[in-house]
Amino acid sequence: MPILAIEELTKTYSQNFTAVDQLSLTVEPGDIFGFIGHNGAGKTTTLRSVVGALSFDRGKILIDGFDIQQHPLECKQRLAYLPDNPDLYDYLTGEQYINFIADIFEIExxxxxxxxxxxxxxxxxxxxxxxxxxxxxxxxxxxxxIIAALVHDPKLLVMDEPFVGLDPEATYHVKQLLHAHCAKGNAVFFSTHVLEVAETLCNKIALIDHGKLKRCGTTEEVRGEQTLEEVFLKVVGHE
Known part of the structure; x- marks a missing residue:
């Protein structure tokens, strides 16, 4: 059973703007799944819909078999979300913040x-x-x-541009942590602009443009005989 199944997801913000248009994809246990597109392509809207932070108009999102709209608590118990610009409690220490998150998930x-x-x-x-x-x-x-997200060992880790602001050494260690996390049967679904990271880290990739899925599959299937950068520019390189 997929850890994440998105079926015909559609989110419209106004009569003239559909941010995500009938998007369907699945993330299996062990997947590190890269979600790639221009700014405004629909990546963040999709991620926020997946974690239950944003309502959507049509479609279905299942997390470990649970519907995010019908069973939001069960879904959120199984996931962790790192937005691109997380709001933290500046008056807490790092240790207090992690314990706060661990308390929510009742971690011993x-x-x-x-x-x-x-x-x-x-x-x-x-x-x-x-x-x-x-x-x-x-x-x-x-x-x-990242530490707070992994403290409850989520089945699905959803991240929006997780490598922004990290130095090369930290980036290396985060990639190793993600590999170890998925080796236990969990999954990672993340957006990124860093194509080199996606190409070397992800076993599956999806390209989205103006809310529509353009390509999706294993990294080798999407890339073919080209680099991921070349494929990206060919498929969605219109700006």
Whole structure:
């Protein structure tokens, strides 16, 4: 059973603007699925619809078999969402913020401590967890949100431009964490403008343009004999 199934998703903001137009795709266990398109192509609208943060007009979204509209709590228990510009609580320390998220998902103390220690050491944030989030750089905040997202080991990790603000070393470690996460049978669905990252990290890719799915499949199927950049420019390179 797919971890994420999007069926004929349609979202219209006005009579003259359809942000997502009959979009269908599936994300299977183990997939690192890249969702690629220009600004305004419909990526963020799709991601926000998937996680239940945005209503949509037609279609269906299933997360681990649960309908996001009919069973939102069951769906949200199984996912984590990293928006492109997350709003954090600046008056909390990093440790307090992670514990706040872990409390929401009722993660046992011993389990969360083990996960947070492993993740924060991997991302080089261990020594900063006791500091206020207001003192964090953008990259540090990005690392914190990744740790908080993974603390409850979600079946589906949804991310909007997750590599923006990360230095090369942090990018490498995040990619390794995503591989390890999906190796356990989980899945990642994320948007990105960094085509090189998508090409090397993702086993599946979808190209979206003006709300319509243009290409979708394994990275090898989408890319063919070309680079992903060449395919992207050919399929949706109109700006």
């Amino acid at each position: 103390t011993a389990v969360r401590q083990e996960r947070v220690e492993a993740l924060s050491q991997r991302l080089g944030l261990m020594d900063q967890l006791g500091n206020l989030i207001s003192s964090y750089s953008h990259g540090m905040k990005q690392k914190l949100t």
